[in-house]
Amino acid sequence: MDHFQRQDGELYAEGVALRAIADEVGTPAYVYSRATIERHFRVFDDAWEGQDHLVCYAVKASSNLAILSLLAKLGAGFDIVSIGELERVLRAGGDPAKVVFSGVGKRRDEIRRALEVGILCLNVESRAELEMISEVATSMGKRAPISMRINPDVDAGTHPYISTGLQTNKFGIPWREAREAYRLATALPSIDVMGLDCHIGSQIADAAPVVEALDRLLSLVDALQEEGISIHHLDVGGGLGITYEDETPPTPASYAAALRERLKGRSLRVVLEPGRVIMGNAGVMLTRVELVKHNGDKRFIVVDAAMNDLIRPTLYSAYHRIVPVGVPAEAQDVVDIVGPICESGDFLAQDRELPRLAADDLLAVRSAGAYGFTMASNYNSRPRPPEVLVDGEAVHVIRERESLEDLWRDEKIPWD
Numbered sequence: 001m002d003h004f005q006r007q008d009g010e011l012y013a014e015g016v017a018l019r020a021i022a023d024e025v026g027t028p029a030y031v032y033s034r035a036t037i038e039r040h041f042r043v044f045d046d047a048w049e050g051q052d053h054l055v056c057y058a059v060k061a062s063s064n065l066a067i068l069s070l071l072a073k074l075g076a077g078f079d080i081v082s083i084g085e086l087e088r089v090l091r092a093g094g095d096p097a098k099v100v101f102s103g104v105g106k107r108r109d110e111i112r113r114a115l116e117v118g119i120l121c122l123n124v125e126s127r128a129e130l131e132m133i134s135e136v137a138t139s140m141g142k143r144a145p146i147s148m149r150i151n152p153d154v155d156a157g158t159h160p161y162i163s164t165g166l167q168t169n170k171f172g173i174p175w176r177e178a179r180e181a182y183r184l185a186t187a188l189p190s191i192d193v194m195g196l197d198c199h200i201g202s203q204i205a206d207a208a209p210v211v212e213a214l215d216r217l218l219s220l221v222d223a224l225q226e227e228g229i230s231i232h233h234l235d236v237g238g239g240l241g242i243t244y245e246d247e248t249p250p251t252p253a254s255y256a257a258a259l260r261e262r263l264k265g266r267s268l269r270v271v272l273e274p275g276r277v278i279m280g281n282a283g284v285m286l287t288r289v290e291l292v293k294h295n296g297d298k299r300f301i302v303v304d305a306a307m308n309d310l311i312r313p314t315l316y317s318a319y320h321r322i323v324p325v326g327v328p329a330e331a332q333d334v335v336d337i338v339g340p341i342c343e344s345g346d347f348l349a350q351d352r353e354l355p356r357l358a359a360d361d362l363l364a365v366r367s368a369g370a371y372g373f374t375m376a377s378n379y380n381s382r383p384r385p386p387e388v389l390v391d392g393e394a395v396h397v398i399r400e401r402e403s404l405e406d407l408w409r410d411e412k413i414p415w416d
């Protein structure tokens with residue numbers, strides 16, 4: 001459930017007309033709903049009530065300080081993948097003791113900073129990384145809390161670019177080699193084994209592969225216990241899908257129920273790393289129609305947002321619902337919604353049946369709250385759009401639109 005609803009035909013974010021926001025900040029612009037973010041977090045968190053757990057929001061989905069602050073206030077921990085994300089979390093008031101650090105290529109300076117601020121756990125993806133962490137921790141006179149990220153070799157059944165749990169992916173340690181890796185962890189200096197981790201992919205539409213991965217993890221927990229290696233927490237990653245078009249992913253409650261069924265009778269803490277399910281449907285991208293263009297039989301709606309603002313359609317063939325902000329016309333056309341960038345891949349939708357559109361019409365690209373702004377770039381020297389948070393009747397600009405000067409602020413002409 002989200003708080004983007006129509007009132008008298010006009011699309012609103014909570015109590016504010018999206019048209020009013022477009023008038024205020026211009027287009028393209030990202031708009032998030034605070035009530036939706038809070039609702040999504042609570043529903044996800046409540047599904048684990050009665051089980052020792054920690055929801056570590058995956059910062060990469062949407063990393064604006066205001067969003068992180070909001071989630072920190074709700075008690076969220078954070079799943080980070082870089083020092084940039086760590087510093088954002090700290091800057092937003094997040095608790096470092098609730099931070100897990102994922103990623104296949106952490107640098108020494110990143111590991112050092114994570115140990116300095118005292119994060120909950122480093123999710124380790126290789127023996128080489130384990131050795132590096134041990135070295136860094138020893139040089140600091142500290143102990144490093146770690147989980148090994150296990151690659152369970154199950155197919156999440158999602159887009160190949162966002163599927164991570166297969167042996168052919170670069171992620172994690174093959175599950176058959178996991179015991180060896182834990183033996184190494186206990187033998188190395190300055191390492192504290194905390195948990196076991198996996199993340200098999202994103203936009204997962206069915207709990208079954210996650211349950212399968214969990215079963216593999218649990219059999220490992222038992223095997224390790226026999227060797228005297230205790231696992232305190234189990235990190236099952238993120239990945240729960242959302243409805244973009246007509247997908248019917250499990251609800252957070254049924255997803256939790258499927259996993260909890262397997263955890264009965266065990267005293268393990270569960271860590272979860274959701275990103276998309278919290279933010280995806282809590283944000284829209286507003287864009288305005290520049291002009292309508294016909295090439296033979298094809299009808300192109302040229303808008304002022306482009307692949308640099310929202311890359312998901314072209315990168316993953318992702319579907320985003322696109323709706324007029326105003327009252328939709330009766331007549332329908334089959335159109336491509338395209339941006340002004342000089343690439344045929346610059347589209348937001350292809351062969352889409354939409355209410356008839358005209359220049360100046362305002363559109364909302366739905367489900368753009370996750371991996372929208374965070375994947376935006378300056379390609380074609382386009383300033384990145386502003387981010388706006390609606391809270392009831394209040395409109396907060398939580399990131400200004402970049403200026404033209406921002407584009408070249410850090411550049412230098414050597415002979416000037």
Ligand code: LLP
Nearest residue numbers: 058102199202203238239273274275276371
């Ligand atoms: N944990 C780890 C270790 C991850 O790699 C990811 C996402 C998550 C958690 C959060 O997954 P989520 O709950 O959001 O599915 N840019 C792509 C998605 C890439 C996901 C990368 N990892 C997209 O726009 O669909």
